[in-house]
Amino acid sequence: MRDAFVIFTHDLKRKVRNEAGQGWVRAPVRPSLTLSILPGILLSATGNRGIIHRSFNHVNSCMLDEARHRPRASHRLLKTNRIPPAETTDRTAHHGGQTQVYPAASFIQSKPRARMEFHYAKEMNGTVPTVTKLSKCIESKHSDSCKEEKDLKEAADSTKLFCIEKAYSTILSELGENTEREGLLRTPLRAAKAMQFFTKGYKETTQAILNDAIFNENHDEMVIVKDIDLFSLCEHHLVPFFGKAHIAYLPNKKVVGLSKLARIVEIFSRRLQVQERLTKQIATAISEALEPAGVAVVIEAVHMCMVMRGVQKMNAKTVTSVMLGTFQNDHRTREEFLSLTLGE
Amino acid sequence: MEHSKQTQYSSNEKKDTGDGGSVLNGHFDGMVKRPAGGTVRASAPQPLGAECGSHRSAASVMESWREERTRSVEDNEMSLPSLAAAYTTILRGLGEDPQRQGLLKTPWRAATAMQFFTKGYQEKIIDVLNDAIFDEDHDEMVIVKDIDMFSMCEHHLVPIFGRVHIGYLPNKRVLGLSKLARIVEIYSRRLQVQERLTKQIAVAITEALQPTGVGVVIEATHMCMVMRGVQKMNSKTVTSTMLGVFREDPKTRDEFLTLIRS
Helix, strand or coil: CHHHHHHHHHHHHHHHHHCHHHCCCCCCCCCCHHHHHHHHHHHHHHCCCHHHHHHHHHHHHHHHHHHHHCCCHHHHHHHCCCCCCCCCCCHHHHHHHHHHHCCCCCCCCHHHHHHHHHHCHHHCCCCCCHHHHHHHHHHCCCCHHHHHHHHHHHHHHHHHHHHHHHHHHHHHHHCCCCCCCHHHCCHHHHHHHHHHHHCHHHHCCHHHHHCCCEEECCCCCCEEEEEEEEEEEECCCCCEEEEEEEEEEECCCEEECHHHHHHHHHHHHCCEECHHHHHHHHHHHHHHHHCCCEEEEEEEEEEHHHHCCCCCCCCCCEEEEEEEEHHHHCHHHHHHHHHHHCCC | CHHHHHHHHHHHHHHHHHHHHCCCCCCCCCCCCCCECECCCCCCCCCCCHHHHHHHHHHHHHHHHHCCCCCCHHHHHHHHHHHHHHHHHHHHHCCCCCCCHHHCCHHHHHHHHHHHHCHHHHCCHHHHHCCCEEECCCCCCEEEEEEEEEEEECCCCCEEEEEEEEEEECCCEEECHHHHHHHHHHHHCCEECHHHHHHHHHHHHHHHHCCCEEEEEEEEEEHHHHCCCCCCCCCCEEEEEEEEHHHHCHHHHHHHHHHHHC
16 A cells, blocks of 8 residues: 555656646546556555455545645745644644744743643644645635635545535444435435534634734733633544533733634634643643733533443533642632632 | 233244354344334335325334344344444544544444443343232332433434333333333333333233333433534424323323422
């Protein structure tokens, strides 16, 4: 299977290089004989039959589909002239992006914690680097060169959707359902789109939504936005968890539009998440964007993976919190926040 | 009822031996009936049409309580690798990295979780009910309410959860109370539509006990409506099925509805 990959990407490379002067061109699919034979040879060589054979075929074709349309990551990064946003690029860029895009945080005590965050950077749930290209496209809406890339991106998106759809058809039939019955006819497509909606946070960046809504105000009292409904997906079982987020910050000459706090919650929650990481990501994003005197985030959520299956405890809630800056150092500030949000 | 149970047993055995030979679970070979909403095929499989599907679904709802398992524990183990492979494809398609530490075993966990959410396909009503039907000279309403219910939306594969309230007027035969909750479990742990779920529960109780009347009310929250799409957080869907005297006599119905509300 690895050889098949290499052959394919080599084909892609050759085509793109030939027409490099004309910009990005979608490399036509070459009906390669070796490709069709190789998987068969590999599978027969390993003696896989039956279910495993079926599943690998399925996975193979989808992975090859992706390889066909996958944009060349390195080229894309070179083409952009912006520093990729911190939370969305690959791990190596994360460190650099953190210190270059935003000046050093104003509170020293939180730095060790922030560094601890970077230490676990390889655990950041982030995705393919095409995000940077997309955000550039969003900003330069009227540029023509962007249109081709958008088309390419849409093609890649629809291929991905098709792959997810096929996967869901397999799931339905393996679960023992009749995929031809009326209620299930278009379920794979609907489920694939739903899943894409539930993970749309991967494509969004805090920079894109926050840039316009930071205002200079001479206000240094606590600002709390509470009871923000939150829906996310457990990354271990792919089952929803939902609850409320309460956010507070002590502004330091800069305040942010209130709905932007809720939008930050949306960006990070619409991903495959672990509640602890989600809380930390929200707090870090706010502290980087606003450089406030302190940030506090509390999330209380119900995990369907615990309610619907496994230990099946209906009324259990999970509460996580992150306190940065003054909220961490001064217990009275913290108490004021907790009594205002959770006290009632 | 005894007679029909006997015949059910013998036909069960026939079907069991038949099932042992068939390879594909869930693709019926003429004998096995599907959960309501699917088609009931004769020995010669017929093409699906919307019109014959709907008329058959009505018939199969009424008979669904006698249906066979479409899945077994062995089938579960055999389908796990392909389910896990499908979930790996989904993870990759969403743009995540299936090799990162938090996602390494996620395909297997998600596959097992999904099998648990559809374990109703492995269970038979007859197994659950056989021992717990008692002859009691009781003809007042029996209500079991606030039964937590968790199901999966068959259109989006996203959870539905809520509460079920069941009431029935016995006709010389009563059912063990937890068996009502078990009936709810069997039918809810499937890919469902809330209307069909309500009807299936009501019909199962009717067929098993032949009571004077049955009422089932389900109020549920649909994550497909809360987490996506129209995104209305506080909306609930309420469906009900009233059979027998619950349907005909408004006073009985009122009593039932008042008691479940209080």
